[in-house]
Amino acid sequence: MNHVYILTLSCPDRLGLVHAVSGFLLERGGNIEEAAQYNDHGTGLFFMRVQFACDRLTHAELCQQLQSFAEPFKMQWHLHATAQPVRTVMLVSKEGHCLNDLLFRWKSGLLPLDIRAIISNHRDFYQLAASYNVPFHHIPVTLATKAQAEARAYEIIESEGAELVVLARYMQILSDELCTKLAGRAINIHHSFLPSFKGAKPYYQAHDRGVKLIGATAHYVTAHLDEGPIIEQDVARADHSKTVEDLTAMGRDTESQVLARAVKWHSERRVLLNGHKTVVFK
CATH class of the missing domain: 3.40.50.170 (Formyl transferase, N-terminal domain)
Known part of the structure; x- marks a missing residue:
């Protein structure tokens, strides 16, 4: 059974962020079930919430790889397993x-x-x-x-x-x-x-x-x-x-x-x- 996660993030807005995030998940076998994003033109910040299923990597492994992925974008992010209330x-x-x-x-x-x-x-x-x-x-x-x-x-x-x-x-x-x-x-x-x-x-x-x-x-x-x-x-x-x-x-x-x-x-x-x-x- 696939494990389902919710990824939330914010960072300075720039071209290609949605593509970058979806590509990161695709490369790790993540299947996006729900996604939403918002660009705040007043502050120049980008916000995104993605719910996805993934069985290739554990929560800890995803977090480790997200850390490296997020750094160049100056992202603040959180990853949550939906199975955990x-x-x-x-x-x-x-x-x-x-x-x-x-x-x-x-x-x-x-x-x-x-x-x-x-x-x-x-x-x-x-x-x-x-x-x-x-x-x-x-x-x-x-x-x-x-x-x-x-x-x-x-x-x-x-x-x-x-x-x-x-x-x-x-x-x-x-x-x-x-x-x-x-x-x-x-x-x-x-x-x-x-x-x-x-x-x-x-x-x-x-x-x-x-x-x-x-x-x-x-x-x-x-x-x-x-x-x-x-x-x-x-x-x-x-x-x-x-x-x-x-x-x-x-x-x-x-x-x-x-x-x-x-x-x-x-x-x-x-x-x-x-x-x-x-x-x-x-």
């Missing part, structure tokens, strides 16, 4: 709709994840975690214990070998140090259509402004609060009759869908960082 740790506080939605999608075979642990600063969802047979770690957070709590959470993330950390309505601001450690592998769901209504209680802010659209934004976590590269967004219509409670209820559905799409695309290696933006090959 993405090791994931989830963080949550007291709003469980996103967590519940992701767990259900995972168990239904809709997300290529291996959810290794759930971390929470509250005990509310330990039974939900147990029903999915996922280890639950209660780590209380106070102003006095925040540094120790973060250190313990990061210890769990590393011990589980997590490639992805999902903040499924985890209502704590991560330190700059932890954001740096998790750069490019932590996704947050913000219950607002960023860049509008950053910070706490965005539905109250939206209601006060009389918005006609409410939304949700999934983005990578950075040290700049609610300003990380955006992966996915969506909206729902509202009108003058909607209360804060109405907006909050509507928003929960949007948040769950937006986060699920972002996690799916990330775990399928469809999201490439492009400075403070993303390239998403859907």
Whole structure:
């Protein structure tokens, strides 16, 4: 049986890149099943995602040969075996709709994840975690214990070998140090259509402004609060009759869908960082 891989890469744009990559794979018996590329004329960068089957070489051998191939092009690249689900740790506080939605999608075979642990600063969802047979770690957070709590959470993330950390309505601001450690592998769901209504209680802010659209934004976590590269967004219509409670209820559905799409695309290696933006090959 052929092993299936996903190759993602970015490099300065130049003539012949698609030909070079496809030729490299062909020479090694790779059969391309899916391919997409994007040229960013503003930055002069080229982005590509290729899914291919190959049984001639092992993952390690492909990586070794890719290293030599990529160097003249100044490529940044990653090679992933599709047979390996993405090791994931989830963080949550007291709003469980996103967590519940992701767990259900995972168990239904809709997300290529291996959810290794759930971390929470509250005990509310330990039974939900147990029903999915996922280890639950209660780590209380106070102003006095925040540094120790973060250190313990990061210890769990590393011990589980997590490639992805999902903040499924985890209502704590991560330190700059932890954001740096998790750069490019932590996704947050913000219950607002960023860049509008950053910070706490965005539905109250939206209601006060009389918005006609409410939304949700999934983005990578950075040290700049609610300003990380955006992966996915969506909206729902509202009108003058909607209360804060109405907006909050509507928003929960949007948040769950937006986060699920972002996690799916990330775990399928469809999201490439492009400075403070993303390239998403859907």
